[in-house]
Amino acid sequence: MRHFELLTLGDELLLGLVGNSHVTFIGSQLARRGVMLQRNITLGDDAGAIARQFAESWRAADVVITTGGLGPTCDDRTREAVARELGQKLVHDENVERALRERFERFGMCMTANNLKQAQRPERAEILHNPNGTAPGLWVEQDGKVLCMLPGPPNELRPMFTEQVMPRLARLGFIAGEEAYVQMRTIGVGESLLETKLQPVFDSHGASDPARLSVAYCAHPGAVDCRISSPGGLLSRTQLENIACECTAQLGENLLCVGHDELPRVVARLLVANKRLLAIAEDATGGMLANCFNDIPELNHFFAGAAVCHTHESKMQLIDVPEEVLLQHDGASDEGAIAMATGAAERMGADYALAITGFEYNSRAGNEHGGPVHIGMYSPHGAWAKTVTYPGPPLALRQRALTAALDWLRRELLKEKNTQS
């Protein structure tokens, strides 16, 4: 197994001004190709510390990936420090300068002298093109190792990593050329029950030899992923997919997907397939449920909208919750949840509606307690509610309520789809 290290550079990360999203992104991309990052080290902008750390990581690792420290300002010393460690000169790259000048011109901006620093590269480095920003990435192969330097902004780093770095790493055989495992995502079965259900399938395919078939479970709040792989390469990807296919028969509606889809996206796809429109009403989650669908293309084809209601008046005026329902338990009840879902669906002309209500006033005061939260569902086939409690802090409770609500809708849409077809 190759040794991968990630150096994330920038005072802003250590000062807590910006979260380190790079380790999360790069770590998960590599894991999908069968590699686990060995170490992630975050350092500030001190050139000496960067040089020392790079020297140590370069000795220990087969692949060193750096992020940040490639910009034009004077605290970006990464390039110099690294070139010195590699024993390479920094040279000026004409093509990068030309691309920089064109970019500045296109945006009508003035290019300052220090921008030219970004055209410097170690003499034997290759340039990774950056269509989304000024600092190009750098790729160095030396002594059978790889150094890959990426710009800090996530919208520049991410496409560069998936489109340029991953294929290069695969070509060198440092990561798998395709997904290293087949993943089944499940909701509504605990980890041990899941294992009991699936183990007979895996046993029949030789899971007693983990080089042949390796099985790993990963639990999330309210959901469990199961990943199968063949570390020794004895099973092909098609064979792994066939095993996953056998598992799906055991899982029924508890299977969310085979692959990496998230719950909101699965729900969105079912809504589109069933030609159904969704409405939402929420108080406890304050817009989080509406926000789940925010990055799904063409969401206006399946999502009418949401009413986020924090006062009785807004509940009555926006989605016609009857006053008498609000006078009982502040509306935070199963009846309140049904009234919110029904009102939202009818007002927005939607086929389905989800509502989440409850626990708001206490939880915002910071108490640790477990709800209850009431989830309401309106559908063409009826309207119902269920009550959900979880121990833990308010944010965890909100997340659990979101998952429970979306999963309930997913199961209703599946039923409907199976009836139609």
Place this chain on the structure above:
Amino acid sequence: MRHFELLTLGDELLLGLVGNSHVTFIGSQLARRGVMLQRNITLGDDAGAIARQFAESWRAADVVITTGGLGPTCDDRTREAVARELGQKLVHDENVERALRERFERFGMCMTANNLKQAQRPERAEILHNPNGTAPGLWVEQDGKVLCMLPGPPNELRPMFTEQVMPRLARLGFIAGEEAYVQMRTIGVGESLLETKLQPVFDSHGASDPARLSVAYCAHPGAVDCRISSPGGLLSRTQLENIACECTAQLGENLLCVGHDELPRVVARLLVANKRLLAIAEDATGGMLANCFNDIPELNHFFAGAAVCHTHESKMQLIDVPEEVLLQHDGASDEGAIAMATGAAERMGADYALAITGFEYNSRAGNEHGGPVHIGMYSPHGAWAKTVTYPGPPLALRQRALTAALDWLRRELLKEKNTQS
């Protein structure tokens, strides 16, 4: 300056299954007390790698903080590895066992044998009490250095860090006993204009000697923070606060706050002070604007609710946007923004309303472009709209639009407050 290192432990961090929120939290807490983390190292659950890294960090640093690896499952080997490096025996702590048994009993859960591992501590370690979970923290002073081991779940780590670790570090003189700087947060002035405005004030207080008065600027999207400190201790905190006070006169409404408040909290406080109720309507930001206020206590005292509208029908039915407005530009216009704000305020009986509309259909297809986004404002004094464009990816544009909308409201509320008083 003491050397602080943070070791964040757990395969899940390197596999990208969970973000590393610990470096962000601990880094910012330490920065407020005048200390910058020197290094953050994330490692998996491999006991050998943990032992090697701990040995290296313990040699280099004055303070080593670890997170995670204290739980009951078999991959949590931190305790053993670290005790060995310190040359201390692991001993069983009766008090921790008693607290564990009480906690399990209180939640009606069964305590398994491996939970008892959490009662083990290096012989000369002190226990940091954990009211929010099972794994206690550990505190070791040895060779003039400090080792502090914290549990992984953020809701357990955070209060333990601020309530127990920070006071201990301050008592040892490893961090400042109070905030190390005075921060002014500004919105609406660029960094260089801000510097031009404030430099004369700083110069008059001896900023030519940075040991006496040190000034640092930190730019965020649409906002700039300015922090002043006295690294040599020549100015007291009261003197720094007086200098900040002089600056506020230069800043006028561009001052968001002196301290660490976020924009939504400042807006919330003004709404409460002015006894005003807010309503929101949004499409482009899909619930993000509503969600800004989600963690503010008693939000129902100042926030009526939000209409998140993705279809014409929901805009007409929820907040009475006239059909003819929607037929022009899909409603994504200044007129559309005003109609959304006005409708939301009137429906929900609110005094003020903000609306954000635009760019939704293109941005969701993943195009990089800069808007436009239309922001509508309804107030007791009139209704207006402004158009906002920014280059960059959709998420950045949404963030900018949120900041612009909230800041506009903040300025209106300030005007109103000043008129009243």
